[in-house]
Amino acid sequence: MTASTVDGPIAGAVAEGTLPGRVWMYANYHCNIACVYCLTESGPRVAPRVLDAQAMLDVARQAAELGFTDLGVTGGEIFLRPEMPDLLAEISRHLPVIALTNATLFQRRLLDRIDVLAGLPVALQISLDRPDADANDAMRAPDNFAKVVAAIPELVARGISVRIATTVESIDDVELDRLCALHRGLGVPDEDHVIRPIVARGRAIDHGLGVGAVVTDLPAELTITADGAFWSPFGPTVHGGLLDTDLLITRTTAPLSVPAKALLRLVEGQPRGADSALNIR
Amino acid sequence: MRALADDHSDLDHHSDLLVGPDQAPLLARPYYASGDPGPIVAALAQVPELLETAMPFLGAALGPSGIDWRTKEIVIVRTSALAGCRYCVQAHTVVALDAGLSLDEVRALRTDIAVADAFTDPRELALLDWVDVVAGSGPVTDDARAAVRRRWAGHEVVELTALVGATLLLNRFATALALPTGPDTTARLATEGLS
Numbered sequence: 001m002t003a004s005t006v007d008g009p010i011a012g013a014v015a016e017g018t019l020p021g022r023v024w025m026y027a028n029y030h031c032n033i034a035c036v037y038c039l040t041e042s043g044p045r046v047a048p049r050v051l052d053a054q055a056m057l058d059v060a061r062q063a064a065e066l067g068f069t070d071l072g073v074t075g076g077e078i079f080l081r082p083e084m085p086d087l088l089a090e091i092s093r094h095l096p097v098i099a100l101t102n103a104t105l106f107q108r109r110l111l112d113r114i115d116v117l118a119g120l121p122v123a124l125q126i127s128l129d130r131p132d133a134d135a136n137d138a139m140r141a142p143d144n145f146a147k148v149v150a151a152i153p154e155l156v157a158r159g160i161s162v163r164i165a166t167t168v169e170s171i172d173d174v175e176l177d178r179l180c181a182l183h184r185g186l187g188v189p190d191e192d193h194v195i196r197p198i199v200a201r202g203r204a205i206d207h208g209l210g211v212g213a214v215v216t217d218l219p220a221e222l223t224i225t226a227d228g229a230f231w232s233p234f235g236p237t238v239h240g241g242l243l244d245t246d247l248l249i250t251r252t253t254a255p256l257s258v259p260a261k262a263l264l265r266l267v268e269g270q271p272r273g274a275d276s277a278l279n280i281r
Numbered sequence: 282m283r284a285l286a287d288d289h290s291d292l293d294h295h296s297d298l299l300v301g302p303d304q305a306p307l308l309a310r311p312y313y314a315s316g317d318p319g320p321i322v323a324a325l326a327q328v329p330e331l332l333e334t335a336m337p338f339l340g341a342a343l344g345p346s347g348i349d350w351r352t353k354e355i356v357i358v359r360t361s362a363l364a365g366c367r368y369c370v371q372a373h374t375v376v377a378l379d380a381g382l383s384l385d386e387v388r389a390l391r392t393d394i395a396v397a398d399a400f401t402d403p404r405e406l407a408l409l410d411w412v413d414v415v416a417g418s419g420p421v422t423d424d425a426r427a428a429v430r431r432r433w434a435g436h437e438v439v440e441l442t443a444l445v446g447a448t449l450l451l452n453r454f455a456t457a458l459a460l461p462t463g464p465d466t467t468a469r470l471a472t473e474g475l476s
Contacts, residue, residue: 215307231307248306250330262330266307 010260011067021069024233025056026225028076033141037209039202041238042076049226053087059224060091062256074100085114088122096121106151118159125163131178156187163192201237220267229259300326308333320460342447350380356412356444358390363416366452368460375469407432415445
């Protein structure tokens with residue numbers, strides 16, 4: 001099913017660009033590392049708040065039925081869930097998927113299981129912030145850089161689509177050139193490299209990092225979590241152990257049409273293009 | 282989630298139930314636009330789709346309508362007193378006084394003195410009998426229904442009965458969540474010699 005074959009207000013809004021086509025899911029909130037700018041204060045000891053597999057499959061199916069065009073899966077570190085490779089393969093039967101990962105868990109056993117994604121419309125978006133291990137790992141975790149640069153060629157060699165996401169306060173041209181040379185050398189072309197600012201939510205606040213972002217700065221990408229539906233994947237953030245609700249849309253997530261229609265009402269109340277100021281993607 | 286406002290010092294222990302203005306969800310923000318929306322809205326804001334559905338209903342039931350303000354406050358205060366809702370009795374005691382009820386009338390609605398010592402209008406007495414039946418836990422008899430119908434039109438009975446029901450909903454909601462009375466209300470009650 002594609003947007004062009006779907007009728008209804010959501011499909012129409014997506015087709016004309018009023019509403020972004022991607023629906024995000026927070027698969028879980030726990031993580032094996034604790035980045036200093038993490039939006040969700042994720043780490044090894046936080047509550048997992050798992051969006052269960054059936055809920056994710058339902059979101060994927062209903063997103064396609066409503067006329068959305070893409071799915072995103074994020075966390076937490078989503079591959080802490082053993083079923084994630086098979087689950088990503090399953091949801092990609094409905095719509096193409098971008099799955100965000102820190103790529104530090106790709107040891108032999110996970111690499112073998114992730115083969116199921118080869119050739120499917122699933123791209124793994126891997127965080128890599130700096131071309132040098134020390135600078136990269138200072139913001140993320142010890143040995144993060146080494147694990148990432150080891151994992152990416154393994155994934156590329158398996159036929160798995162890989163994107164690189166660089167999250168920084170700022171980066172000068174020389175460092176950026178070196179970073180781009182690095183990802184090209186790892187098999188990831190420039191068009192699959194995104195650079196985005198740190199957003200001052202979650203743990204970033206405690207470290208004095210990031211740009212302030214309000215609703216009009218953020219694309220209205222419907223984001224489903226175990227706690228409800230949000231305006232953007234930058235919405236269901238956690239600070240001081242408490243979930244932020246300022247970008248909450250509805251607690252109801254099923255049927256997906258409930259938060260989708262509420263989001264559309266909100267979007268139609270603001271001027272088009274108002275989300276472009278900070279290039280937060 | 283932080284407490285709603287610094288001047289509501291007793292909100293601190295409710296901070297996980299009441300949504301402060303800095304955390305107001307998108308669909309709830311219009312209710313915060315003019316300042317503190319009060320604890321009922323601040324609690325319902327936890328579930329925005331419920332808030333935006335409930336408030337128009339509550340506004341229609343409790344707010345201005347074809348039935349005059351005084352009559353509606355008679356129903357609300359009496360129902361809240363019978364339900365034992367501290368928050369609603371205190372909040373609507375102030376509203377009832379603003380609607381023109383006398384101190385004795387309010388005391389009677391709050392069950393502090395007998396109804397007959399404050400109310401004499403047969404229509405209002407019939408309504409109070411009806412409210413006592415509807416808000417009570419016993420059966421609603423044909424005789425009770427016939428008595429109120431003799432003094433009130435059918436559409437008025439329907440609206441006033443719905444008002445009792447809506448008030449009871451809020452009574453249980455406010456009592457269960459221990460919603461805090463605002464400082465302005467507390468001060469006004471003290472001035473009037475009521476608590």
